[in-house]
Amino acid sequence: MSAATxxxxxxxxxxxxxxxxxxxxxxxxxxALIVSCAIxxxxxxxxxxxxxxxxxxxxxxxxxxxxxxxxxxxxxxNLNKIGGYMVNSVLVALAVTTGKVILSLLSGLAxxxxxxxxxxxxxxxxxxxxxxxxxxxxxxxxxxVSSIGLSNSYGALILPFLASATGTFLFRQHFxxxxxxxxxxxxxxxxxxWQFLFKVLVPMSWNTIAALAxxxxxxxxxxxLWPALIMQGPERQVIQVGLRTLVAGDTALRFGPxxxxxxxxxxxxxxxxxxxxxxxxSGFALARDK
Amino acid sequence: xNPSTPLLVLAVAAAVGAxxxxxxxxxxxxxxxxxxAVGAVSGAVGAxxxxxxxxxxxxxxxxxxxxxxxxxxLSAIGILAVTGLASWVLNSILxxxxxxxxxxxxxxxRGSGLxxxxxxxTLIILVLFLYYPFIDTFRLATLLARLGIPxxxxxxxxxxxxxxxxxxxxxxxxxxxxxxxxxxxFSIGLALLIALAAYQPxxxxxxxxxxxxxxxxxxxxxxxxxxxxxxxxxxxxINYALQSAFNFSIPWLNNPSAAPWAVIIVSVWKSLGFNIxxxxxxxxxxPKDLLEAAAIDGANIFxxxxxxxxxxxxxxxxxxxxxxxxxxxxxxxxxxxxxTGGGPLRSTASMMYSVYEVGIQNNDLGKAAAQSIVxxxxxxxxxxxxxxxxxxxxNYGA
Numbered sequence: 001m002s003a004a005t006x007x008x009x010x011x012x013x014x015x016x017x018x019x020x021x022x023x024x025x026x027x028x029x030x031x032a033l034i035v036s037c038a039i040x041x042x043x044x045x046x047x048x049x050x051x052x053x054x055x056x057x058x059x060x061x062x063x064x065x066x067x068x069x070x071x072x073x074x075x076x077x078n079l080n081k082i083g084g085y086m087v088n089s090v091l092v093a094l095a096v097t098t099g100k101v102i103l104s105l106l107s108g109l110a111x112x113x114x115x116x117x118x119x120x121x122x123x124x125x126x127x128x129x130x131x132x133x134x135x136x137x138x139x140x141x142x143x144x145v146s147s148i149g150l151s152n153s154y155g156a157l158i159l160p161f162l163a164s165a166t167g168t169f170l171f172r173q174h175f176x177x178x179x180x181x182x183x184x185x186x187x188x189x190x191x192x193x194w195q196f197l198f199k200v201l202v203p204m205s206w207n208t209i210a211a212l213a214x215x216x217x218x219x220x221x222x223x224x225l226w227p228a229l230i231m232q233g234p235e236r237q238v239i240q241v242g243l244r245t246l247v248a249g250d251t252a253l254r255f256g257p258x259x260x261x262x263x264x265x266x267x268x269x270x271x272x273x274x275x276x277x278x279x280x281x282s283g284f285a286l287a288r289d290k
Numbered sequence: 291x292n293p294s295t296p297l298l299v300l301a302v303a304a305a306v307g308a309x310x311x312x313x314x315x316x317x318x319x320x321x322x323x324x325x326x327a328v329g330a331v332s333g334a335v336g337a338x339x340x341x342x343x344x345x346x347x348x349x350x351x352x353x354x355x356x357x358x359x360x361x362x363x364l365s366a367i368g369i370l371a372v373t374g375l376a377s378w379v380l381n382s383i384l385x386x387x388x389x390x391x392x393x394x395x396x397x398x399x400r401g402s403g404l405x406x407x408x409x410x411x412t413l414i415i416l417v418l419f420l421y422y423p424f425i426d427t428f429r430l431a432t433l434l435a436r437l438g439i440p441x442x443x444x445x446x447x448x449x450x451x452x453x454x455x456x457x458x459x460x461x462x463x464x465x466x467x468x469x470x471x472x473x474x475x476f477s478i479g480l481a482l483l484i485a486l487a488a489y490q491p492x493x494x495x496x497x498x499x500x501x502x503x504x505x506x507x508x509x510x511x512x513x514x515x516x517x518x519x520x521x522x523x524x525x526x527x528i529n530y531a532l533q534s535a536f537n538f539s540i541p542w543l544n545n546p547s548a549a550p551w552a553v554i555i556v557s558v559w560k561s562l563g564f565n566i567x568x569x570x571x572x573x574x575x576x577p578k579d580l581l582e583a584a585a586i587d588g589a590n591i592f593x594x595x596x597x598x599x600x601x602x603x604x605x606x607x608x609x610x611x612x613x614x615x616x617x618x619x620x621x622x623x624x625x626x627x628x629x630t631g632g633g634p635l636r637s638t639a640s641m642m643y644s645v646y647e648v649g650i651q652n653n654d655l656g657k658a659a660a661q662s663i664v665x666x667x668x669x670x671x672x673x674x675x676x677x678x679x680x681x682x683x684x685n686y687g688a
Contacts, residue, residue: 025490032487037501040563044508046527047516058525103415106408116402122409129420131673135620135642136662139649140423140430143437160419163412180397193399193408222509224624229650240511240624247515247628255519262515266508273507274500281499281567 044266051260058255072256076246081234082261085242090268092157092238093220097213099162104212105205107163108171109197113183123172129165134226142229156230157238161220167212174208175201210279214272221269239265296346300334303365307333307373314377328376336372337365344432347446356451364447427666430659437653449660458636459644459661466641469550470618473557478610480558481565482603488566489573502563510560510621514628517556518543521629546637549630553638556625561617565610572606573599612676619668641665 050058053066076082111123134141141160150156178201186196202209224240231237234245246261247253273280311329312322341361347353348361431450434443453459492498505513520528521542529539542552576599584594600607623642626632632639632647639647641661649658 026492029488029490029492032484033492033498033502036484036488036563036566037498040502040505040559043513043516043520043559044505046520050519055525058519061527061530103412107412110405110408113397113399114402114405114408115398116405122413126412126416129416131666131669132420132424133616133620133669135623135645136665136669137420137423137427139645139655139658139662140426141419143430143655144419144423144426146437159415163415163419165416168412183397183399187397187399193404196399218507222511222621222624224509224511224627225646240509243511243515244628247518253518253522255522255525258515259519262512266512269507269509270504273504277500277503281503 044263047259047263050255051263053256055252055255066256068256072260075254075257076260076264080242080245080257080261082239082242082246082264084234085237085239086264086268088154088236089221089239092154092223093217093268095154095158096161096220097216099158100164100167100216101209101212103162104164104167104171105197105202105209107168108175109193109201111168111172112175113193113196126165126168129163134160138225138229141226145230151230152232152236154236157223157227157236164212164216167216170208170212171205174205178204207279207282210276211282214276214280217272218269292351295349296341299341299346299349299365300337303337303369304330304334306366307331307336307369310369310373311377311380314373315380325380328380329373332372332376333369336368336370338368339372340364340368343429344446345444347444353446354451356454357447360447360451427659427662430655431663433656433659435655437655442656445656449656450663452657453660453664461636462639462641462644463664465550465637465639466619469554469622469638469640470615472550472554473561473618473622474611474614476554477558477561477565477614478607481562481569481610484562484566485569485573489570491574499567502566504563505560506564508560510624511628513556513560514625517552517559517625518629521552543630544634546633546635549634549638552629553622553626556629557618557622560625561614565614568606568610569603572603576602608675612672615672619665641668 046063049063049065051072052069053062054068054071057066057068107126111119116122145151145156145160150159182200183196186200191199222240223238227238228241228244231241234242243261243265246258308326308329311325311332315325341348341364344361344364346361348357348364432444432446434445488498508516520526523529523541523544526542528542533539540548542548580598580602581594584598589597619640620642622640623646626638626640626643627646630638632643641664645658645661645665648654648661
């Protein structure tokens with residue numbers, strides 16, 4: 001080895017120790033992550049504690065479980081009937097998620113495995129709806145859904161949300177990465193598109209399906225403005241609006257029941273999310289790489 | 291109205307369209323007469339697209355000057371849009387690009403009827419529940435309409451022009467913009483700082499990821515309720531901690547200059563972990579040899595950060611700005627409604643919250659629709675930025 005190369009490698013080494021200062025050492029990384037996780041976790045942790053406390057226990061700032069768990073449970077479940085709202089939300093979220101996945105699979109199939117005139121116009125027509133978030137349509141949608149007599153029904157919470165440009169896009173993208181030989185082989189074997197979809201594409205798409213499902217489940221679970229407008233009675237109301245019954249009222253806030261309601265309402269989306277977080281992240285990465 | 295007004299407006303629009311299309315297609319050497327004719331037609335169509343539904347009301351003599359200029363603006367947008375489209379179509383035709391070509395796609399099934407059968411449910415729902423309300427929003431915005439009352443009155447563009455002269459709405463607009471900038475800026479800035487300290491591959495990355503990102507699954511309403519207690523003036527733990535440590539407290543929810551910060555803190559809390567994760571993933575993809583090479587060339591730590599790391603992260607930063615801005619504009623509604631109710635003194639009323647107040651609480655659908663359209667303009671802006679940056683990504687070659 002010549003002197004020159006040794007020189008350069010020493011230079012590189014010196015530079016490497018210098019630039020390592022930019023890269024955090026392991027314990028700094030752990031420290032930063034632990035502190036961030038703790039700060040992020042604190043509000044929910046405290047909410048769980050308060051959910052078991054009486055108001056006077058809250059005022060004395062104890063970080064230990066209080067004595068009012070069953071009282072608060074009683075208020076939340078029996079007085080404010082949060083359970084019924086939870087059931088409604090589960091029903092609506094499952095219905096919209098399932099419907100959206102199926103409709104998106106079908107439209108993805110049509111865009112990738114069929115030839116038809118004006119395909120890109122139809123695709124543009126679907127994609128254009130990305131610029132029409134429900135929030136800006138809510139006033140007109142309210143008028144329309146009321147006028148066709150759907151208000152106060154599960155249909156009002158489910159039907160308008162069954163189609164999805166994001167879902168169509170996600171499956172189109174996924175199908176286009178599947179080799180064309182697969183569908184050619186399936187056609188040689190005499191499979192119709194329907195069989196091809198369920199026997200070949202769906203088994204290859206579970207990750208994409210899970211990614212769409214977890215994003216949609218949480219999106220629907222968090223519905224607030226729309227159900228607050230379109231549902232009048234409490235019978236079919238969803239949990240986010242139902243929680244208002246714990247906050248509203250002329251009496252002073254009852255901290256324990258409020259927190260218990262908030263915690264209960266967060267359990268289903270947290271479970272879904274933690275089970276499918278890997279697919280969630282990849283789903284976002286997919287949507288980003290359009 | 292003077293019966294010649296529509297003709298005059300359309301004639302001017304046609305002239306503008308003709309000139310505009312000639313400018314747009316000046317590189318094409320084809321017949322100026324054809325281009326001018328197409329331009330004139332598209333100019334007139336563009337102006338008519340807005341003015342026929344409005345019945346040319348903005349140009350009536352008894353209207354305010356504001357309405358007149360608003361009408362001019364609308365016509366200009368229409369002319370630009372249709373002429374732009376015409377220039378694109380004409381260009382495609384002149385270059386013999388086929389617009390309705392059936393592209394060959396390998397592995398396609400036969401039968402295009404079946405394709406429409408598969409697409410039908412999606413298209414029907416999009417038309418009924420997205421396109422129809424979308425167009426109806428524009429129609430509603432020209433009306434005085436109330437829920438449950440079938441009779442409506444046409445008010446021309448008053449619902450829009452009154453927004454401009456309405457200090458209350460200007461305050462809402464200002465609130466939304468500065469609070470969104472604060473939410474997005476703090477959330478992304480903090481996330482980058484934390485990610486810079488934490489991006490090295492460490493043991494237990496899966497656990498950290500779960501512990502960072504879960505607030506994404508918490509609804510804005512639940513976040514509002516949890517922080518309603520944390521910020522509470524009498525039993526709130528945040529003021530208790532401030533009081534114990536620094537001997538002062540902040541009237542979070544009762545003071546118009548503090549309340550926006552309460553909303554901002556909740557929103558940052560909810561999105562921080564999500565942003566950290568994306569930055570950690572991005573930082574792990576910055577090639578180490580590039581940083582080493584720069585270090586050898588004598589670049590100091592700041593130069594390396596701003597010249598290499600920041601540009602390499604820019605696709606992720608753009609993505610996060612878009613998602614976080616959308617969140618700040620729309621998803622904060624649930625938090626605001628539970629935490630502050632838009633107050634005190636409307637200091638936390640966002641544009642979305644204002645749509646709800648005007649449309650539902652005051653039952654003025656027309657004004658609410660007009661405010662929705664203002665929101666839509668922001669959505670268009672975001673979408674354009676999104677497509678621009680999606681194109682840029684490719685050039686970085688990262």
